[in-house]
Amino acid sequence: MSAADRFSFNHATAKFWDQREAVEACARAGAGIGLWREPLQEMGVEATAKLVQDAGVAVTSLCRGGFFTDPTPEAIADNKRAIEEAAAVGAPTLVLVSGGIPEGGTIDTAREGxxxxxAALAPYALDHGVTLAIEPLHPMFASDRCVVTTLAEALDLAAPFAPEAVGVVVDTYHIWWDPQVWQGIARAGAEGRIASFQFADWITPLPAGVLTGRGQLGDGCIDFKRYLTEVNATGFTGPIEVELFNDTLxxxxGPEVFAETKTAFENVVS
Incomplete structure (x- = not known):
């Protein structure tokens, strides 16, 4: 399979596009899709599962679980529901954004959370055939969104659990800056923990809304060809999701964004 054939469109790239239309576009293009819980819940889990099955579209991930640095019973219960939703729609991976520092806490207590x-969720995920994928986020998000900032840290957190239960996300936008990233990718591959591979570019200067500042592929500074080479070298041949949070997009x-994104993906992997 060529790299271009591994394209998966994360629905967040066209956030306000109807989920049904996005799935149908992926079906026509032979692409996978990364789903998000909010549109899935709006349509209904069973209806979404039928939609992707009837369309013949592979669901490459479900976003998102996590936000459990303060592991209340409610947070654990919501993540268990997310695992159930992922299993129901055929998503092999539930992406986890771990969460920021809770009120009165520290980064150390948050990471312990x-x-x-x-530990509470891994057995449940394993029972449902879903891999929890820890996504390290850029350090600028550590205080409010994700206290896990590097692949090495994500892998250390995953280490006590079977790779089928807990893996990691290799997301170019969040880890491109890390001088140890290539070693991290090699380690993730050797441990069988690459659960999701995502592309987004880093543009300079960043827009005012940093959270929604992911650039279209090829518009920024990230060397996608090297990421592809390094991840391929681990033996990972799974889908590559393009996930862009960008107000302009x-x-x-939606159809215009999908076509542009698919072309940009083909350009950076060719």
Missing amino acids: VRESL WARP
Whole structure:
């Protein structure tokens, strides 16, 4: 399979596009899709499962679980529901954004909360055939969104659990800056823990809304060909999701964004 044939469109790239239309576009293009819980719940889990099955579209991930640095019973219960949803729609992976520092806590206590939550959820995920994929986020998000910032840290958190239960996300946008990233990718591959591979570019200067500042592929500074080479070298041949949070893209029609993103993907992997 060529790299271009591994394209998966994460629905967040066209956030306000109807889920049904996005799935149908992926079916026509022979692409996979990364789903998000909010549109899935709006349509209904059973209806979404039927939609992707009838369309013959592979669901490559479900976003997102996590936000459990304060592992309350409610947070654990919601993550268990997310695992159930992933299993129902055929998503092999539930992406975890771990969460920021809870009120009155520290980054150390927050990271301990991540460990406790993984221990509570890993057996449930394994029972449902879903891999929990820890996504390290860029350090600028550590205080409010994700206290896990490097692949090495994500792998250390995953280490006590079977790779089928807990893996990691290799997301270029969040880890491109890390001088140890290539060693991290090699380690993730050797441990069988690459559960998701995602592309987004880093543009300079960043827009004012940093969270929604992911650039279209080829518009920034990330060397996608090297990421592809390094991940391929581990033996990972799974889908490559393009996930862009970008206000300018979100304001455009979904079909237009899909076509542009697919072309940009083909350009950077060719």
